[in-house]
Every structure is written in C-alpha cells, then in structure tokens.
Amino acid sequence: MYRIAMEKLLNWKESKRRKPLIIEGARQVGKTWLMKEFGKSAYRDTVYINFDSNSRMSELFASDLDIDRLIMGLELYAGRKIDSDNTLLIFDEVQQVPRALASLKYFYENAPQYHIVCAGSLLGIALHEGTSFPVGKVDFLKLYPLSFKEFLMATEKERFAELLDRRDFDMIASFKQTYIDALKQYYFVGGMPEVVQSFAENKDFNEARYIQKRILAAYEQDFSKHAPNEIVPKIRMLWNSIPSQLAKENKKFIYGLLREGARAKEYETAIMWLSDCGLVYKVGRVSRAGMPLKAYEDLKAFKLFMVDVGLLGCMTGLRQRTLLDGNDLFTEFKGALTEQYVCQQLKTIEDMGIYYYTNDRGSCEVDFVVDTGEQIVPVEVKAEVNLKAKSLKTYQEKFSPEVSVRTSMADFKKEAWLVNLPLYGIEQIARLTEDGKSE
Numbered sequence: 087m088y089r090i091a092m093e094k095l096l097n098w099k100e101s102k103r104r105k106p107l108i109i110e111g112a113r114q115v116g117k118t119w120l121m122k123e124f125g126k127s128a129y130r131d132t133v134y135i136n137f138d139s140n141s142r143m144s145e146l147f148a149s150d151l152d153i154d155r156l157i158m159g160l161e162l163y164a165g166r167k168i169d170s171d172n173t174l175l176i177f178d179e180v181q182q183v184p185r186a187l188a189s190l191k192y193f194y195e196n197a198p199q200y201h202i203v204c205a206g207s208l209l210g211i212a213l214h215e216g217t218s219f220p221v222g223k224v225d226f227l228k229l230y231p232l233s234f235k236e237f238l239m240a241t242e243k244e245r246f247a248e249l250l251d252r253r254d255f256d257m258i259a260s261f262k263q264t265y266i267d268a269l270k271q272y273y274f275v276g277g278m279p280e281v282v283q284s285f286a287e288n289k290d291f292n293e294a295r296y297i298q299k300r301i302l303a304a305y306e307q308d309f310s311k312h313a314p315n316e317i318v319p320k321i322r323m324l325w326n327s328i329p330s331q332l333a334k335e336n337k338k339f340i341y342g343l344l345r346e347g348a349r350a351k352e353y354e355t356a357i358m359w360l361s362d363c364g365l366v367y368k369v370g371r372v373s374r375a376g377m378p379l380k381a382y383e384d385l386k387a388f389k390l391f392m393v394d395v396g397l398l399g400c401m402t403g404l405r406q407r408t409l410l411d412g413n414d415l416f417t418e419f420k421g422a423l424t425e426q427y428v429c430q431q432l433k434t435i436e437d438m439g440i441y442y443y444t445n446d447r448g449s450c451e452v453d454f455v456v457d458t459g460e461q462i463v464p465v466e467v468k469a470e471v472n473l474k475a476k477s478l479k480t481y482q483e484k485f486s487p488e489v490s491v492r493t494s495m496a497d498f499k500k501e502a503w504l505v506n507l508p509l510y511g512i513e514q515i516a517r518l519t520e521d522g523k524s525e
Contacts, residue, residue, distance in 0.1 A: 087116075087119075087232075087236075087240050087279060087282070087283060087286075088236060088239045088240065089116065089120055089123075089229075089232070089236060090233070090235075090236060090434075091109075091120055091227060091229055092120065092123070092124060092127075094227055095107075095120070095124045095128070095203070095227070096124075096128060098225060098227070099128055099201065104198070104201070104225070105190075105194050105198070105223060105224050105225045106190040106193050106194055106200075106202040106203075106204065106223070106224050106225070107202065107203045107204065107224065107225045107226070107227060108180075108190075108203075108204050108205070108209065108224050108225070108226050108227070109121065109203060109204065109205040109226075109227045109228075109229055110205075110209055110210055110226060110227070110228050110229065110364065111205075111228060111229035111230060111364050112207070112231075112363060112364030112365050112393045113207035113208075113304065113305065113308065113363070113364075114207075114278055114279070114280065114301050114304070115229050115230060115231050115278065115279065115364070115393070116229065116232075116279035117178075117205040117207075117229055118178055118205065119279065120229065121134075121174075121176045121178070121203050121205060122134060122176065124174065124203070125174040125176060128174070129172055129173060129174040129201070130169070130172040130173070131166070131168075131169065131172060131173045131174070132173065132174045132176060133160060133164045133166075133168060133173055133174070133175050133176065134176045134178065135160070135163065135164075135175070135176065135177055135178065136178045136179055137177060137178065137179045137180050137181075137182040137183045137186060137206075138178075138179040138182050139182070140182070140183070142163060143163070143183055143186065144182075144183050144185075146159040146160075146163070147183050147185035147186045147189060148185060151185065151188065151189045151192050152192075153189075153192055153193060153196050153197040156189060157197075157200075160175070168200075170197070170199040170200050170201075171199065173200075173201070174201050174202075174203065175200060175201065175202045175203070176202075176203055176204075176205075177202065177203070177204040177205075178204075178205055178206065179205075179206045179207070180204040180205070180206050180209065181206040181208055181209045181211075182206070186204075187204070190202065190204070190223060190224050191223040194223040194224070195223065207308075207363075208308070208312055208363060210361075210362035210363055210364055211312070211359065211362045211363060230277070230393075230430070230433055230434050231276060231277030231278050231279070231393060231394045231396075231430065232277035232278075232279060232282050233277065233430075233431055233434045233513060234268075234269065234272050234277075234427075234431060234510060234512075234513065235247045235250060235251075235513055236277070236282075237268070237271075237272045237275070237277060237282060238250075238268060240282050240283070240286045241268065241271075241282075241285070241286050242286070243264070243268060246261065246264060246265065246268070249261070250510070250511050250513070250514060251514075253511075253514055253517070253518075255497070255498035255508075255511075258497075258498065258508070258511065259497045259498065262497065262508070265508070265510040266495060266510070268510070269427075269509060269510045271285070272395070272396075272427070273395055273396075273399065273423055273427060274291060274294065274396060274399055274404070274406055275291075275294050275396050276298070276394040276395045276396015276397055276398075276399070277394055277395070277396065277430070278297075278298070278301055278394055278396060278397065280297055280301070281294050281297045281298055281301075281396060284297055291406040292406075294396070295400060295406075298396055298397055298400035299400060301397065302397060302400060302401065305325075305365060306322070306325075308363070309321045309322060309325070313359055314355075317355050317356045317359060320352065320353055320355075320356040321356045321359055321360060323344050323345070323356075324344065324353060324356050324357060324360065324390075325360065325365070325366075326401075327343055327344050328366070328390055328391075328392055328398070328401075329398060329401050329402045329422070330343060331343060331389075331390060332389075332390075332391070332398070332422035332425065332426060333419055333422050335421075336448075336451065337389045337422070337425065338371070338387055338388070338389060338444075339387075339388055339389055339390050341353060350386070357390070364393060365392070365393050366390050366391065366392060366393065367390070367391040367392075367393070367429055367430075367433055367440075368388050368389075368390055369388060369389045369390075369391065369429060369440055369441060369442055369454070370383040370384065370385065370387070370388045370441050370442075371383070371384040371387035371388060371441065371442055371443070371444060372384065372441045372442070372443055372455055373443075373444075373445075373446065374485070375443065375455060375462045375464070375481075375484075375485040375487065376462075377457070377461075377462060378439065378457055379439050379441050379455060379457040379462060380439060380457070383441065387444075389442060391425075391426050391429045391430070392426060393430075394430065395423060395426045395427045395430055398422075398423065398426050399423065402419065404419070404423075420469040420470075421467075421469050423469075424467055424468075424469040424509065425453055425467050427509070428453070428454065428465070428467050428493060428509070428512055429454070431512045431513050432454065432456060432465075432512070432515070434513070435513065435515070435516050437458075437459055438456050438457065438458055438459075438516060439456065439457035440454060440456055440457075441454070441455045441456075441457070442454055442455060443455045443464065443481060445480075445484075450476075450477045450480045450481060451477050452464045452465070452466060452477050452478060452481050453465060453466055453467040454467070456515070458516055461487065461488050461489070462485075462487055463487060463489055463490070463491055463515065464478060464481050464482070464485075464487055464490050464491070465490075465491045465492075465493060465515070466478040466490075466491070466492045466493070467493055467494075467509075468492065468493065468494035468495075468496075469494070469495075470494065470495050471494055471495045471496045475492050475504075478490055478492060478504070482503055482504075489503075489504075489505055489518070490503055490504050490505070491504075491505050491507050491515060491518075492504060492505070492506050492507070493506075493507045493508070493509050493512050494506065494508070494509060495508065495509060496508065498511065505518060
C-alpha cells in the first residue's frame with residue numbers, strides 16, 4: 087500500500103540534520119506498518135522494539151541513559167549487532183516507557199549516527215501531559231488515514247491519481263464519472279488502512295463496515311483503559327455526539343446537544359484528550375482574514391470533525407445503497423459527510439492552518455478558511471453541483487482574497503475571483519494557490 091509519508095521518511099533518512107523521529111497519529115492509521123515497511127525498503131536491518139508491557143525495556147531505560155550502555159542492551163535484546171549506518175531502530179508504543187522518550191535527547195546529542203523512529207497510539211497524550219521529552223531534539227511526522235489520492239492508488243487507479251497531480255482538468259473532466267464513483271466509495275470505506283486494504287482486495291462493503299465497527303469498539307475500549315476515570319463518560323458523550331453535531335446546518339459545536347445546561351468548562355479536558363489522541367480534529371472559528379489566521383482565532387467557537395469519513399458513516403449506520411444510489415433521505419447528512427471529507431483531505435496537507443469563518447452576526451459562514459503560509463484562501467463546500475455561494479461572495483467583497491475556492495461535484499473552472507475545484511481534486515488546493523497555475 088502506497089503512503090505519501092514514505093517519501094518524507096526517505097528524505098528524513100538522507101537529511102544531514104536528522105534527529106530521532108516521532109510519528110504521531112491516531113490508533114490504527116498505520117504507524118507500525120509504515121515504520122516496518124520503511125525499515126524493510128530503506129535499510130539492511132531493522133530492530134523493532136515494542137515497549138508495551140515490556141519489563142526488560144523498562145529496566146534497561148530505568149537507570150542511566152548512557153548511549154553505549156543502551157545500545158549494548160538493545161543488541162542483547164535483539165540478538166544481533168546494531169550497525170548505526172544500516173540499521174533502523176524502531177521504538178513502538180514508546181509512551182509506555184517515558185525514559186525511552188527522554189533518551190532521544192542523548193541519542194541526538196551524543197550519537198546522532200543512529201537512525202531512530204518512534205510511535206505510539208497514545209503518544210499525543212503522553213507528550214501533552216508533560217512526559218519529559220526532548221523539545222528541539224526530535225523531528226515529528228503526523229500520520230493520518232489514507233487520503234483520497236492514496237485511496238485511488240490502493241484501489242489500482244494510480245493513473246487517475248497521477249492525472250490529478252498533473253492538474254490536467256480537461257482530461258480529468260472526461261473521466262469524471264470514475265472519480266465520482268471512487269469518491270463515493272471513499273466516503274463509505276474511508277481511509278483507515280486495514281479497511282482500505284480489505285476493500286481493495288475484496289470490494290466487499292459489508293466487510294469494510296465490519297472492520298470499521300471493530301476499530302470503533304477498540305477506540306471505545308481505549309477511553310476506559312487510558313483516560314482518567316472522571317472524564318470517560320464525557321469523552322463517550324462527546325464522541326457519540328459528533329455525527330449529530332455535524333448534521334446540523336450550522337456545524338459549530340454546541341455543548342447543549344450533549345445534555346441540557348452543559349458547559350464548556352466541564353468538557354474541555356475530554357475534547358483535549360480526544361484531540362491529543364488524534365481521534366478528532368478541532369477546527370476553530372476566525373472572525374477576520376488576517377495573516378497569520380491563528381492570531382484571529384475565537385477560542386470559544388469551533389467545529390469538531392472525526393479522524394475518518396468512513397468511521398463517521400459507520401457511526402451513523404449509513405448504508406452502502408443510500409450513499410451509492412443518492413437516496414433522498416440522505417440529503418441532509420450529505421453535507422456533513424462532504425465537509426468531513428474536505429477537512430480530512432486538508433489535514434493531510436503539510437503546514438496548512440485550517441479554520442472556518444463567520445461574521446459577528448452569524449449571517450455569513452465560510453466552511454473553511456485555510457492559511458497556506460503565503461495567503462489566506464476561503465473554501466466553500468458543496469455536496470453536489472449546487473453552485474450558489476452567497477457567503478463566499480460576501481467574504482470576497484469584504485476581504486478581497488487573491489483566490490476563493492468553491493469545491494463541489496462540478497468540473498474545474500477558473501472565473502474572475504473564483505476557482506471551482508472538484509471535490510475529488512481538493513488535495514490540489516495548496517498547489518493551485520501556490521503557483522497560480524490552473525491548467
């Protein structure tokens with residue numbers, strides 16, 4: 087299975103300023119597979135160590151963190167010599183032994199020749215809770231579910247993914263039905279690697295749903311197992327409310343939907359926990375369009391999206407026929423699914439700040455406003471080909487962005503101030519705005 091992150095790992099390997107690498111991401115997005123695959127394809131040898139319930143490793147890292155001593159211990163554990171130039175050291179579930187995280191500082195300072203990648207499904211929480219970890223001494227890589235482009239490649243549509251990269255929108259329009267069909271499949275299957283792999287091999291939607299249910303059940307178990315007892319019920323409430331929050335016309339998160347009289351203060355920790363786990367994406371509101379957007383964030387208003395569009399559909403019990411046949415009953419939720427999809431694709435674009443805009447009266451809302459580092463781009467999301475974009479026009483008149491994007495099932499088209507970008511090409515947004523090309 088092709089993952090774009092593999093290219094980033096290869097660049098990391100060749101970098102002269104390489105530091106130990108921490109891969110962050112939700113459980114089951116493929117961190118372990120990626121590290122092992124990277125070891126297999128880019129190194130002569132891989133030493134894989136899982137720190138979960140590993141008493142020998144806990145003991146090794148418990149005393150002093152002298153690198154020669156640690157390497158000897160790792161060699162004894164692995165049963166072979168570690169060649170710093172040709173061996174990849176993988177520390178998995180590294181948050182289970184906080185001293186192993188702390189050791190990365192000494193590897194970087196005293197033995198930068200070793201190639202070390204680490205991951206852990208609850209690493210975000212460990213880092214947030216102030217586990218002694220070496221600020222400035224490690225590199226980070228965020229891993230998300232497969233993007234739509236990766237999904238195309240996994241389902242033997244590599245040439246269609248290539249065509250999107252080339253941005254040959256005339257040719258893309260000729261094959262748009264293929265893209266639309268694949269996009270509907272992606273809405274259902276989502277991007278969790280195990281689900282995509284099963285679907286790519288068997289084309290069985292029922293099997294995909296079964297695996298998604300298993301993943302959701304594992305997440306629920308994580309809540310009870312790893313979160314502080316007092317916030318577990320709140321995490322559950324929050325998690326289960328996301329589909330109904332997104333189904334509203336105004337998708338701003340409303341605490342009152344959790345229970346009557348619910349207050350932000352009671353649920354802040356639960357949101358932070360889910361966010362640190364990588365299970366939810368919190369998209370904040372901005373009140374104006376200045377650079378950088380973060381400076382204009384309204385910390386009290388936000389939307390919550392899930393880690394994966396397929397899991398969102400699974401939680402709502404969305405049936406394959408409803409989605410693929412465009413059932414009328416589905417109309418209201420289609421907007422939620424489409425916005426979830428767009429958010430998920432935007433998240434995979436490096437160094438892009440993602441927000442949404444409403445004016446103070448709430449009469450104008452733009453679904454997403456992204457900060458590419460070069461410019462601010464408003465993005466209006468349409469589930470079908472309905473091309474009315476009143477809010478986008480109001481935003482354009484007020485802030486005059488260089489480019490505004492409306493994404494829908496309609497073909498690519500560049501107008502005076504507006505780019506119509508097909509939903510299946512949303513990953514191209516950064517490049518469209520980067521170089522002004524739109525061929």
